[in-house]
Amino acid sequence: MIKGEAGARISVGVRGAGTRANPGAGPMAGAGTGAGAGLGVRNGKIPVGDAGRDLPLHLFLSLSVVLTTASTLLLDLDWGRILDRIPRLGSVFRDMLRFSPERFSLTLLTLAETVTVSILALIYGMMIGLVLGALAADNLTPWKPLSLALKSVFAFIRAVPTPVWVLLVLASMGFGMASGVVGLGFHAAAFFGKVFAQLFEEVPEETVEAVSSAGASRIQIFFNAVLPASLSGILAWTALRFETNYVEAAILGMVGAGGVGYTILAAMSSYKFGRAGLAVLVVFVFALAIELLTTYIKRKVKI
Amino acid sequence: MPEREPAREREAAREFARERETALEREPNRAPASEREPARKREPALAPDPAPGRETNPAAGREKIMLASRESRRAALVFAAVLLGLFGISTAFTQFNPLAALSAQKEFWRFIFVDFVPPYMGKWEALAGAVMQTLYMALSATGISAALSLIMSFLGTPAICPFWAVNAAVRGFASILRNIPSLVWAFILVAAFGIGAAVGVLALIIATVGSLTRYFIETLDEVAEEHMEALRSTGAATLPVVTQAILPAATPGFIAWILYCVELNIRASTILGMVGAGGIGLLMMGYIKQYNYPAASTAILAVAVIIIGVNLLTDFLRKLIL
Numbered sequence: 001m002i003k004g005e006a007g008a009r010i011s012v013g014v015r016g017a018g019t020r021a022n023p024g025a026g027p028m029a030g031a032g033t034g035a036g037a038g039l040g041v042r043n044g045k046i047p048v049g050d051a052g053r054d055l056p057l058h059l060f061l062s063l064s065v066v067l068t069t070a071s072t073l074l075l076d077l078d079w080g081r082i083l084d085r086i087p088r089l090g091s092v093f094r095d096m097l098r099f100s101p102e103r104f105s106l107t108l109l110t111l112a113e114t115v116t117v118s119i120l121a122l123i124y125g126m127m128i129g130l131v132l133g134a135l136a137a138d139n140l141t142p143w144k145p146l147s148l149a150l151k152s153v154f155a156f157i158r159a160v161p162t163p164v165w166v167l168l169v170l171a172s173m174g175f176g177m178a179s180g181v182v183g184l185g186f187h188a189a190a191f192f193g194k195v196f197a198q199l200f201e202e203v204p205e206e207t208v209e210a211v212s213s214a215g216a217s218r219i220q221i222f223f224n225a226v227l228p229a230s231l232s233g234i235l236a237w238t239a240l241r242f243e244t245n246y247v248e249a250a251i252l253g254m255v256g257a258g259g260v261g262y263t264i265l266a267a268m269s270s271y272k273f274g275r276a277g278l279a280v281l282v283v284f285v286f287a288l289a290i291e292l293l294t295t296y297i298k299r300k301v302k303i
Numbered sequence: 304m305p306e307r308e309p310a311r312e313r314e315a316a317r318e319f320a321r322e323r324e325t326a327l328e329r330e331p332n333r334a335p336a337s338e339r340e341p342a343r344k345r346e347p348a349l350a351p352d353p354a355p356g357r358e359t360n361p362a363a364g365r366e367k368i369m370l371a372s373r374e375s376r377r378a379a380l381v382f383a384a385v386l387l388g389l390f391g392i393s394t395a396f397t398q399f400n401p402l403a404a405l406s407a408q409k410e411f412w413r414f415i416f417v418d419f420v421p422p423y424m425g426k427w428e429a430l431a432g433a434v435m436q437t438l439y440m441a442l443s444a445t446g447i448s449a450a451l452s453l454i455m456s457f458l459g460t461p462a463i464c465p466f467w468a469v470n471a472a473v474r475g476f477a478s479i480l481r482n483i484p485s486l487v488w489a490f491i492l493v494a495a496f497g498i499g500a501a502v503g504v505l506a507l508i509i510a511t512v513g514s515l516t517r518y519f520i521e522t523l524d525e526v527a528e529e530h531m532e533a534l535r536s537t538g539a540a541t542l543p544v545v546t547q548a549i550l551p552a553a554t555p556g557f558i559a560w561i562l563y564c565v566e567l568n569i570r571a572s573t574i575l576g577m578v579g580a581g582g583i584g585l586l587m588m589g590y591i592k593q594y595n596y597p598a599a600s601t602a603i604l605a606v607a608v609i610i611i612g613v614n615l616l617t618d619f620l621r622k623l624i625l
Contacts, residue, residue, distance in 0.1 A: 056623055060623075064561070068442060071440075071446070075436070078499075078501070081496075085495055085497075088495040093491075096491070115393075116392070116396045117397065119389045123389070123390050123393075126386075159607035160603055161570055161573050161584075161606065164606075167591060173404070173411070177399065178397070178400070178403060182404045231376075231379045238386075247484045251484055254578055261484075268490045283484070284483050288482050
């Protein structure tokens with residue numbers, strides 16, 4: 001690419017004003033004029049790059065290299081220590097792969113907790129999200145400032161990581177799965193509110209107009225025009241959110257809300273690596289199953 | 304709050320909307336929703352076109368115009384039935400009572416609006432330092448993973464690497480990396496390396512390489528499908544096709560995914576911080592554990608600000624570059 005770009009720049013220089021006046025058509029202009037005179041073609045190659053067009057791209061790429069290097073250096077990690085301990089990582093993996101069936105039923109039970117918590121949070125979040133999404137969508141909202149306010153609240157709730165919300169709920173509801181459902185559902189509701197509002201807004205205006213001109217009320221518009229038109233989107237988002245919810249629910253145990261995350265944490269911190277390894281395997285298999293399921297759904301339901 | 308703030312969901316949605324070819328190449332300027340409507344209207348399932356979906360409903364004695372096609376209605380029914388079933392099973396298993404949650408909500412709001420207010424603004428140097436560390440972790444991990452994923456995705460796509468076994472191995476490896484939550488990776492790494500920012504960065508890299516490799520392979524596959532045959536028919540060898548056609552065409556897709564991962568990693572590094580990987584998450588968790596809620600609320604606000612800020616920035620970059 002860089003070679004091509006240099007070629008284009010040179011051909012611009014040689015060919016003069018005619019090409020320079022039209023940088024947007026870079027490669028074509030260079031090739032067209034060059035092929036005729038045998039000048040724009042450099043080393044028998046037709047220049048394919050265009051410096052002007054690619055500038056933001058190249059700036060971005062070099063900026064990201066600089067940023068990555070700078071942040072890695074600024075983090076000031078002790079790379080020597082990390083390299084020293086890589087053999088220890090190997091032995092941890094080896095220990096974890098020696099699966100031990102000890103208290104496997106507990107692992108399965110906590111996995112079931114994690115899965116059910118994520119399902120309940122998904123469903124409650126979706127129901128709340130549908131209502132709030134309808135209130136927040138520009139074309140459905142009964143009052144514009146309400147839409148703006150709701151969207152801001154959604155953005156804030158989603159910006160605060162789920163474990164924080166779960167911690168707050170834990171403090172007010174006590175430990176247990178209910179806190180997981182509420183904390184996770186809270187986040188999911190904001191997520192669904194935002195994406196559903198966007199889906200509803202993408203429903204063609206004509207569809208809404210056709211139904212409303214027939215005398216439908218706002219609620220009838222929602223159920224007869226907007227909802228059917230955004231069905232496939234709702235389905236796809238729900239499937240996607242299920243993946244996220246499962247991961248988040250698996251994580252929640254680590255901040256103290258139970259579930260399979262807690263089993264892994266407890267086993268790891270008491271050096272029962274074999275038990276932890278089996279639990280991680282179970283988490284992985286289930287995550288893989290969900291991934292395959294959502295891939296299947298999105299292939300089946302074309303958005 | 305700006306309306307199109309969170310670009311990560313839009314990215315993810317794009318992943319779903321696969322049938323719309325290489326979306327990035329086709330719509331370089333990420334048209335806002337309103338401008339994309341014409342594309343949607345063409346789809347039969349969504350179109351307000353009465354002809355194909357017309358059904359008569361003799362029971363009601365009137366004609367009803369169906370807005371959704373029969374298949375998508377059936378899909379919705381199946382979907383609703385499955386959800387209902389899962390809901391029943393899960394409720395029975397967890398004994399979750401929404402009314403109990405409703406009765407506890409007063410405590411929750413009191414907690415948020417009384418204990419956490421006003422945010423304590425002192426010690427802002429510690430806060431700024433922690434925020435910067437979180438940003439460094441996310442950026443460093445994303446950059447390193449992008450480089451690693453690029454190499455892995457070359458090995459993982461049949462368009463570039465013709466060995467079936469290598470493709471399968473790379474894809475399987477990436478799948479293992481991404482389907483184990485990053486926090487679980489962090490705990491495994493802590494067992495070997497001890498607590499610290501290094502664990503956070505490594506856990507982020509592992510999870511990001513897993514997902515970025517998948518996204519990169521998908522992008523490459525889509526691009527290759529479009530360009531490969533046309534270019535091969537001109538007699539071009541594999542290497543020039545890759546460097547001159549596939550890579551340039553895939554670059555916007557790569558960048559979109561990298562930006563998406565920056566957003567994800569900022570979030571994830573905060574969460575990793577909560578279990579000891581440093582940064583703003585660690586600071587926030589410390590305040591919560593000390594019941595220092597006003598200081599914790601400052602940290603939470605800082606998290607919200609960086610996440611929203613980074614989302615806005617990546618949205619801007621997306622518009623600028625793609």
